[in-house]
Amino acid sequence: MSETLHSTLIRKLDQSGFLTDIDRATLMRLTPRSRPVAARVDLIVEGDRPEYVHVVLDGFACRYKILAGGKRQIMALLVPGDFCDLHVAILGEMDHCIGTLTPCTVAQVPRRTIEELTDHHPRINRALWWATLTDEGVLREWLANVGQREAIQQLAHLFCELHLRLLSVGLADADGYDMPLRQPDLADILGLTSVHVNRVLQELRVAGLIVLRSRRLQIPNLAGLRAYCGFNPNYLHLTPRVGEAEVTLTPGA
Amino acid sequence: MSETLHSTLIRKLDQSGFLTDIDRATLMRLTPRSRPVAARVDLIVEGDRPEYVHVVLDGFACRYKILAGGKRQIMALLVPGDFCDLHVAILGEMDHCIGTLTPCTVAQVPRRTIEELTDHHPRINRALWWATLTDEGVLREWLANVGQREAIQQLAHLFCELHLRLLSVGLADADGYDMPLRQPDLADILGLTSVHVNRVLQELRVAGLIVLRSRRLQIPNLAGLRAYCGFNPNYLHLTPRVGEAEVTLTPGA
């Protein structure tokens, strides 16, 4: 199921709209080196200064921090195509951890290779900027989600976001996708307890907004779910063609 | 009080450690154009495609979003030296608003100038990357703050962060700084109500952790405040010299 570094990376960076054939050829010359990683394994921990930048080829990983008190906050979901740690190419030391949530395939690119790309290939540099800035857009939306929305709308919003992100990499279809995250993972994304996530999931089911069983999320009424949480996909900066079929933006409850 | 674009920008980007004299000379050739902006005024609103990148020279501004329901989440504080919208040079359309919180002086740099810098000046490019990635680090910490900490520790953490950030631009001293934010602003940063911020501020005062009156925040016991909220400054990626005098990292309560 897992794809190559080349196809994954090119599909991802092509979404920026900056690449030319020359750039794609440059990316094709990268020497892929990938490895399987089990679920719930750390790829990088806070304080590391890794020599490689990681790209997820298959599975779900996440950025997270453990705070004093032992609570975990997940600060990003990393799905196939996402860079785990472009940061370290610039900042040196990691200020958070990266771990798998499901079994993953992960590719490694030497830090020097990234530096070479940003220094000498302006359009690839811009495409990498684009990837970083869209990540930041997602992060901002998550902050708004956790800070302002009620639990039930938080969950609905997360499901809407994942739907579009997975669509853009061919891992979802119009009305659903595989949802391998467990309830405690969802809880640590949203700043809730897993108990409350459980109760709220049931509310969403009863409202007919989702069908979630055996690790598969079905969305019977996409427009309804989006309206319910006030979902506006602009922060993902996707090309218009990705799953924009019938976005109805009625202000949510 | 407001400084020039040149000195502000160079001080900021120099923190990355990437600039040479040549780069600084390049930055000196920028033609500054700055303007005063009153408090509570929008510089850019969601959906804009501005032709200028803004830099705060004086005062406090913020990134924010208004969600369906009218609630405001502040997603970043912009203090002197901070870029408001490097994003637009790459992403085109803004996915959030930027507004002043206090009276500000703001400089404008044409979008094309930024593109020219990122394309042809590798070390300035990296310095801009550094600025963006540290912003992202702050955003992650805010998410963890809002998602996992109790209100009183959230406030303490915010005060610790601001202390270091303002120290790094010469706007704080060892034991305090000017705090122009009103309680509703603090509330929208932390995902709380202003009523609750008020009550929690009093708790911090009673605990002897802060003295806050007439827009001035005093921190009588910095190590104590940091320990109280488990503050770890690593995410700011500051050079060691900035205010690291006596960071004591005892895990917070």
Place this chain on the structure above:
DNA sequence: CGCTGTATTGACCTCCTTCAAATGCGGTGG
């Protein structure tokens, strides 16, 4: 000295947490 905006207080409410136990489910071995 009154005006305006911010800070403060009180009473009540509810969303979410906590703790602990029970249920369900996918796999495995007998």
Place this chain on the structure above:
DNA sequence: CCACCGCATTTGAAGGAGGTCAATACAGCG
């Protein structure tokens, strides 16, 4: 095919952090 194990989900009861609404106090300022 069934019994059993380990894991995730589900449920219940009770408590607490923070929200809501509305009134009051206060500070800076013309």
